[in-house]
Every structure is written in structure tokens, then in C-alpha cells.
Amino acid sequence: MHVLSVSSLKGGVGKTTVALGLASAAFSRGLRTLVIDLDTQCDATTGLGAIGEFSETSADVLQSPRHNIVHRAIVSSSWGKNQPGTIDVMVGSPRSQSHDNPYPTLGEVWRLETALAKIEREYDFVIIDTPPSINGLTRTAWVASDRVLIVSEPSLFSVVATDRTIHAVEELRKGLTPRLGVLGILINRFKPTAPENEFRVNEIRERYSDLVLPTLVEERSSLQQATGSARAIHSWPGQNSQEIAAQFDEVLDFALASFATESARRPTRAERKRQRVTRIMRGQSLDQVLALESEEDKTEDDPAKALGL
Ligand SMILES: Nc1ncnc2c1ncn2[C@@H]1O[C@H](COP(=O)(O)OP(=O)(O)OP(=O)(O)O)[C@@H](O)[C@H]1O
Numbered sequence: 225m226h227v228l229s230v231s232s233l234k235g236g237v238g239k240t241t242v243a244l245g246l247a248s249a250a251f252s253r254g255l256r257t258l259v260i261d262l263d264t265q266c267d268a269t270t271g272l273g274a275i276g277e278f279s280e281t282s283a284d285v286l287q288s289p290r291h292n293i294v295h296r297a298i299v300s301s302s303w304g305k306n307q308p309g310t311i312d313v314m315v316g317s318p319r320s321q322s323h324d325n326p327y328p329t330l331g332e333v334w335r336l337e338t339a340l341a342k343i344e345r346e347y348d349f350v351i352i353d354t355p356p357s358i359n360g361l362t363r364t365a366w367v368a369s370d371r372v373l374i375v376s377e378p379s380l381f382s383v384v385a386t387d388r389t390i391h392a393v394e395e396l397r398k399g400l401t402p403r404l405g406v407l408g409i410l411i412n413r414f415k416p417t418a419p420e421n422e423f424r425v426n427e428i429r430e431r432y433s434d435l436v437l438p439t440l441v442e443e444r445s446s447l448q449q450a451t452g453s454a455r456a457i458h459s460w461p462g463q464n465s466q467e468i469a470a471q472f473d474e475v476l477d478f479a480l481a482s483f484a485t486e487s488a489r490r491p492t493r494a495e496r497k498r499q500r501v502t503r504i505m506r507g508q509s510l511d512q513v514l515a516l517e518s519e520e521d522k523t524e525d526d527p528a529k530a531l532g533l
């Protein structure tokens with residue numbers, strides 16, 4: 225099972241649209257796919273056609289990641305009605321807001337990871353749609369993830385948010401979860417006919433070089449129509465939607481290639497040590513632990529201290 229968070233610390237850049245486009249690509253390729261909706265607006269849940277009253281939601285999973293709660297919070301998407309395969313959603317809830325604490329404890333940010341361990345064999349690909357902030361919900365998503373896909377628009381303001389997102393992922397990776405990495409930056413809402421867009425894309429590529437995915441997702445009305453009708457872009461009619469579906473296929477290929485590299489890589493001893501340390505510290509505040517861990521890093525890097533001088 226591979227887990228990918230779709231994130232940006234800026235609102236409205238297309239996180240949910242990209243999460244759903246990728247889910248559509250994975251489902252149409254026959255991967256057993258789960259979308260986890262950690263955003264309190266629940267747009268991903270709606271886009272997957274899961275509408276109604278649910279006895280359990282992602283908010284309950286974050287409260288108590290027990291086996292039966294995790295299973296009850298997951299429902300089938302209506303996308304699966306017209307095509308065989310697995311496309312499920314762990315439904316979102318406005319009640320998740322209570323887990324969006326700016327100062328979460330280590331135990332809190334670990335809960336989704338605990339929940340996913342219980343369904344590890346049931347899915348091939350898990351996509352987490354995150355809110356546009358770096359509070360408890362986003363950090364919980366990242367702790368449970370192998371990779372973070374950062375969504376950016378071709379605009380100046382998105383660059384600032386992208387810088388902050390990369391920095392935040394790196395902080396969490398160093399202090400808590402060494403397997404986490406940035407998959408890359410995906411530029412969304414690209415308009416090939418707008419010269420300003422081309423200029424911004426070049427600017428972003430210069431700044432982040434290899435981190436920018438080769439595929440750009442274009443701005444297309446068919447994406448809005450498919451999402452608004454709770455349909456997968458791969459099943460939406462027309463040439464326009466097939467072109468955008470192909471762009472998401474390329475993004476999926478990129479993600480799967482990155483996961484394949486990760487499986488081949490074994491954790492280093494220093495990483496394993498950090499994992500041991502953090503497990504003992506679960507009751508503490510996340511920020512406290514990150515500070516402690518960076519102190520430890522400094523000691524490890526200081527040759528005089530390493531020699532006990
Ligand atoms: N490539 C695209 N082509 C056309 N419309 C798009 C595209 N990407 C996003 N949109 C539209 O932009 C709006 C915002 O997108 P979306 O809800 O996916 O952003 P978000 O980052 O998830 O927002 P939030 O931060 O509120 O969760 C939506 O109306 C969506 O349909």
C-alpha cells in the first residue's frame with residue numbers, strides 16, 4: 225500500500241481536484257484505491273459521490289483508530305457503479321476541525337498511521353486530501369504518508385506557499401518520519417495560451433528545478449463539470465476530458481515510479497534510531513519532539529561531541 229498526501233498551504237489551488245483526478249487514474253488502472261478526506265469542507269467526499277449520513281467518519285478515526293471504526297468510516301464511491309474495481313472513501317466531516325490543533329501531540333499525529341496499518345492489505349493506493357494549513361490534520365496526513373504531492377498554481381503567490389510547504393514537510397521528515405518525502409510540485413490550472421502562465425512556470429522551474437513534475441495539469445472546464453457531477457474524469461465524455469485524464473495518468477506514473485524507488489531503499493541506522501526515539505515520545509507535543517530531535521541532530525553532527533570532548 226502506497227500513501228500520498230495532496231497538499232498546499234494555500235487554499236483553492238486545486239488540491240481536491242488533483243486528488244480526485246489521481247484517484248480516477250488509479251481506479252481506471254485497476255488499483256484498489258482509497259481516498260481519505262481530511263478536509264473539514266468534505267469536497268473530496270462529495271466529489272466521490274458519498275453523500276448522506278454516516279455513522280462514522282474520519283473524525284471518529286482520528287479520535288479512536290480502532291478496527292471497526294476505521295471500517296465503518298470507509299464507504300464505496302458511486303464511481304464504482306459503472307465500472308468494476310475498488311474505489312472507496314474515508315468520509316470527511318466538519319467534526320475533524322477539533323483535530324486541527326496547531327499544537328498537536330505526537331500521539332494525535334500518529335493516529336491515521338495506526339488506522340492505515342489495519343487496512344494495509346486492502347488497498348494498493350491511498351490518496352489523502354488535506355486542508356490548506358499546517359495544523360494537526362495536515363501533519364497527521366503527512367505522518368501516515370510516503371510522499372507529499374505539492375499543488376501549485378502558476379502564480380507568484382503560490383510560490384510562497386510552496387516554499388512553506390516544502391519546509392514543513394522537511395521538518396517533519398527529519399524529526400519524525402524518515403520515509404516521508406516530497407514527490408514533487410505539480411503545476412495545476414495551466415493555461416497554454418496565456419503568456420503570463422508560461423513565464424510563471426519557467427520561474428517555478430528555475431526555482432525548484434527537478435522538484436517540478438514534467439506534467440502540467442491544464443485548466444479545463446470538463447474537470448469542473450466532472451467534479452460537480454461526482455463523476456471520475458476518466459469516465460466523463462468528450463475529447464477535452466480524455467486529454468486531462470491522460471495528464472493525470474502521467475502524474476500517477478510519476479508517483480508509482482517514486483514509490484518503486486522507495487521500496488528498494490532500506491532505512492539507515494540513524495533513521496531507525498530516530499524511529500525508536502520517537503515511538504517512546506508519543507505522549508509529548510509534536511513541536512517539543514521536533515525541537516529535541518534537532519538538538520540531537522546537532523550533537524550527532526558535532527565531531528567534538530561525538531568524540532565525547
Ligand atoms: N485544472 C483545473 N481546471 C479547471 N478548474 C479547476 C482546475 N483545478 C481546480 N479547479 C477549480 O478550482 C476551484 C478550487 O479547486 P479545489 O477545490 O480543488 O482547490 P483546493 O485546493 O482543494 O481548495 P481548498 O483549499 O478550499 O480545499 C474549484 O472550483 C475547481 O473546480
Ligand SMILES: [Mg+2]
Binds near residue numbers: 263
Ligand atoms: Mg480542497
